[in-house]
Amino acid sequence: AMAGWGWARAVRGLLLDVSGVLYDSGADGGVPIAGSAEAVRRIKASGLKLQLCTNETQATRESFVRKLRAMGFDISVAQVTAPAPAACRLLSQRGLRPHLLVHDDLIPEFAEIDKTNPNCVVLGDAAENFTYANLNEAFRLLIGMEKPVLISLGKGRYYKETDGLKLDVGAYMKALEYACDIQAEVVGKPAKRFFESALAELGVPPEQAVMIGDDIVSDVGGAQQCGMRAVQVRTGKYRPSDENHPEVKPDAYVNNLAEAVDIILQQL
């Protein structure tokens, strides 16, 4: 057994981040990370439970899963926990009518939600929709509200696409927070409530679950705050300086998902 992995004997379910763990995203659709599709098959074959826990907001879960399946990942829609459905539940519960500043391809997730006469703004990774005009529009709506409500689908700093690093939704969230002097409500990793939803869908308690991700704060820090173990992969947005993070220390590092699955399966 690998030193430092004794805790893995208790693991009954895996939560996997997607971008940077299963594949590297990009304008071209993305490229699978070597060994990850086979690793997903080995998890299923082992009888361990599996749930994807993603802050992906550039597509509906349906089209996201189609893309993953086309890349060779044996995944179903029910195995994906993503921010937009969680945001829809929150909007319905609180009677909020959103103005959406999100990626065009995410809009169908909000089909059932009343968007007339908005009383909040929902911010996702809008990518090319992060225009000066769209940001000003979202700002004007917020500043015009008696009590501005900004719901942000994640708060990532940046992510890596095949053509380079891109600013993530968190940067634009900070811009609107500062301009309006407000605090956004984050739906998605690292929010505790979001990890709890993912665990409920995974069907195991936190002490029997491990999160595997490339983001030291959103994946590793968020999961650990819910009582889960968390492993950082050295793929995707991983940077060597993450290993000196002042606050977050993963339970283990691996070179990639395949290595994590190898080691976990050896412990069982």
Add this chain to the structure above:
Amino acid sequence: AMAGWGWARAVRGLLLDVSGVLYDSGADGGVPIAGSAEAVRRIKASGLKLQLCTNETQATRESFVRKLRAMGFDISVAQVTAPAPAACRLLSQRGLRPHLLVHDDLIPEFAEIDKTNPNCVVLGDAAENFTYANLNEAFRLLIGMEKPVLISLGKGRYYKETDGLKLDVGAYMKALEYACDIQAEVVGKPAKRFFESALAELGVPPEQAVMIGDDIVSDVGGAQQCGMRAVQVRTGKYRPSDENHPEVKPDAYVNNLAEAVDIILQQL
């Protein structure tokens, strides 16, 4: 004499904010605020010193002054203290070579500065240049630097144009600060060094100067921290809620610049 204005007897020089005090800016070039051009003439005629202290970064001082003169303001280039020339001094002193994310019309201010192989980013109110692609480019340059240096020309939250409120440079500064986990250096109001430059150009000590502006934080708070008196006008971006600001309290409120000048001249 007006109650609460006794301090105005000591005033020998006025620092004026421009947008929201002399005129309301807009895509159409802007509209003078009623009485402000006459107020500037009265200041000159009184023998009081006058300097404009602006965070304007959408034009060179030369073209800015041309615009003001066309609107009827009797102002010279030497009477304008603006962030870009201050930033150029700082860049030269520290051997910094900027990547510029600024308004096209500001670029000539940096004509003498070496911009090859950038080792810092200078951020201004880039307006339509705040595109997703340009923000990603500035971010990638910063995150790629061993020690990222971000110089921001002001840190305003938003400003008012004739067609509505617009996000100001401070919002984009916060986005890049968050994405890179850095602190920007602010050149412009409310930085103390910037007000000190303006006072030096005005030629009076802080206790004999008054700042007149529409921004409770950048104009009023910044000037007061330099030992000056500060008056807020109820024009431009002024909002009634400013009068309950938790930290900043102006020495006086006026409806507009004309009223401020009326009262100050009455005290002399």
